[in-house]
Amino acid sequence: MPELPEVETIRKGLASCLPGKRIEKVTVKREKTVQGVTAKQFSNRLRGARFLHLDRHGKFLLLDMDSGDTIIVDLRMTGQLVYEPVESPPPIHTHVLFRLSDGGRLRFTDSRTFGSLKLIPTERCREHPSLRRLGPDGLSEKVTLQFLQKQLTSTHRPMKLFLLDQQRIAGIGNIYACEILFEAGIHPELPSDSVAPDQVRKLKAAIRKILNRAIKLCGTTMRDFRTGTGGYGGYQNEFRVYGREGKPCPRCQTSIVKTRLGNRGTYFCPRCQPQQP
DSSP, X not given: OOOHHHHHHHHXXXXXXXXXXXXXXXXXXXXXXXXXXXXXHHHHHHTTOBEEEXXXXXXXXXXXXXXXXXXXXXXXXXEEEEEESSOOOOOTTEEEEEEETTSOEEEEXXXXXXXXXXXXXXXXXXXXXXXXXXXXXXXXTTOOHHHHHHHHHTOOSBHHHHHHOTTTSBSOOHHHHHXXXXXXXXXXXXXXXXXXXHHHHHHHHHHHHHHHHHHHTTOOOSSSOOOTTSOOOOGGGGOSSTTOTTSBOTTTOOBOEEEXXXXXXXXXXXXXXXXXX
């Protein structure tokens, strides 16, 4: 599932080629992919509009148009939003096609069909339920030591589940939660309200370090993820715990352990991330 680094990678790629381009035609091949308006309204309101600005909050991509509308892109598990300068037969499971003024196209492809495109007036975009309930973005300056301490002490949930809670910090998913906790030396089952002050500092630093490193490597491609221009991510080559059950820890050589929390595979080093009472 695309997480903050993958969505930011898409945003950066599309920001280099979409602004100023006009939508000539919109083809909706799967009507349920479009939300907030009908497929016909979606196509009609966007025809002739130009891309202005691309933003992101957590795992959501926001495409601002000069028509006064914003497209909220929710990629969910397998969504792809890719700009292609030359038309060609679209991949299977392509549900929406935008033909652009430069002869290229923007395609939304989603094999699992959980993703969506929502068309919302820009002035009301941030009040949409998809965004309104989110906590600050994982790379926001709002994620201070004081903020983290307050959030952590307000719940007894295991740390892994704390990081996955989008209403506390937006953008962190399963892969990066595992990698962040390893970087910070925190056990995934440690109750959030038991995190010591020095661990809070390590956690804050780990969040920024891991997310920024993943963005630098264009995110993680396990199977479906593609950048905004169709490329692949490279962070999967730097996993230290995720997906490495039974393999040696890169720090201490102890075997990486896999457990399940919140019905998600959770990877950690039992020596570098000791369970605390």
